[in-house]
Amino acid sequence: MNRKPYTIALIQTGCRESAEENLAAHLALAERAAALGADVICLQELFLGPYFCQQEDARLFDLAEPVPGPTTTAFGELAKKTGTAIVVSLFEKRAPGLYHNTAAVLGRGGDVLGIYRKMHIPDDPAFYEKFYFTPGDLGFLAVDTHVGRIGVCVCWDQWYPEAARLTALKGAEVIFYPTAIGWHPLEKDLLGDEQRNAWTTVQRGHAVANGCYIAAANRIGFEKPLADGNNAQGAGIEFWGSSFVAGPAGEISALASADEETILLAQVDPERIEFVRRGWPFLRDRRIDAYGAITKRFDD
Numbered sequence: 001m002n003r004k005p006y007t008i009a010l011i012q013t014g015c016r017e018s019a020e021e022n023l024a025a026h027l028a029l030a031e032r033a034a035a036l037g038a039d040v041i042c043l044q045e046l047f048l049g050p051y052f053c054q055q056e057d058a059r060l061f062d063l064a065e066p067v068p069g070p071t072t073t074a075f076g077e078l079a080k081k082t083g084t085a086i087v088v089s090l091f092e093k094r095a096p097g098l099y100h101n102t103a104a105v106l107g108r109g110g111d112v113l114g115i116y117r118k119m120h121i122p123d124d125p126a127f128y129e130k131f132y133f134t135p136g137d138l139g140f141l142a143v144d145t146h147v148g149r150i151g152v153c154v155c156w157d158q159w160y161p162e163a164a165r166l167t168a169l170k171g172a173e174v175i176f177y178p179t180a181i182g183w184h185p186l187e188k189d190l191l192g193d194e195q196r197n198a199w200t201t202v203q204r205g206h207a208v209a210n211g212c213y214i215a216a217a218n219r220i221g222f223e224k225p226l227a228d229g230n231n232a233q234g235a236g237i238e239f240w241g242s243s244f245v246a247g248p249a250g251e252i253s254a255l256a257s258a259d260e261e262t263i264l265l266a267q268v269d270p271e272r273i274e275f276v277r278r279g280w281p282f283l284r285d286r287r288i289d290a291y292g293a294i295t296k297r298f299d300d
Contacts, residue, residue, distance in 0.1 A: 008213075029263060
């Protein structure tokens, strides 16, 4: 039976002054996205506040919350009100001293359909995530929404073909990536275009290799490390926005600007996935008998 296309929305915006303002702003933007016809809405990574991983400061663990918790409850009520599914990115407190970078998928009834804990954790200048986040231990995620089966990974996962492949193999028609990525100001002139182009290119490659849609929701704006934190002498990060949706042949079907608040809408067509995979049967031709070395760090 042929299935109809459905509409997805990516919320791209900058950080407000407080968690309360960020929550209110994202609730309003998500409700507007639903009014514009979105069936599934994805928020950017750690949207409740500034990207705090620019410094290592144990006091910032106080920003975490349980899942389910206050934020999933607020968006669950909105999901139920609007009849949409919503991908919500959170700093999860799992237990005392145990924290994750987590995305919760909420169904249109307001329930939690599944949670994904970020698997790949960076430790780069101004991206000191290993200090805060325990690597995910739930594996990769795909869940059925009222319109289709979706998967979720988070930011640094974008660079890993294994993450996209395993999510696609769980049946995800679209893989959402809540994201917080940008330029170090001192590198932008020399490496800025190269870095952003690499980011887009690798994800478009995931779309092609898996015959699915890829949807990356990034933030915008310039953020400095919190003034009173340790290791807070950094130059800050200029988040490059450019949220986008790529189709199963790698085509860009929707693209946001680098610096404007945007509700980015795009269609996901299950019949196009079928059409592209018939022409490029990469899943059929995989040599699963020959991939054992992929589980090694390096095949010395």
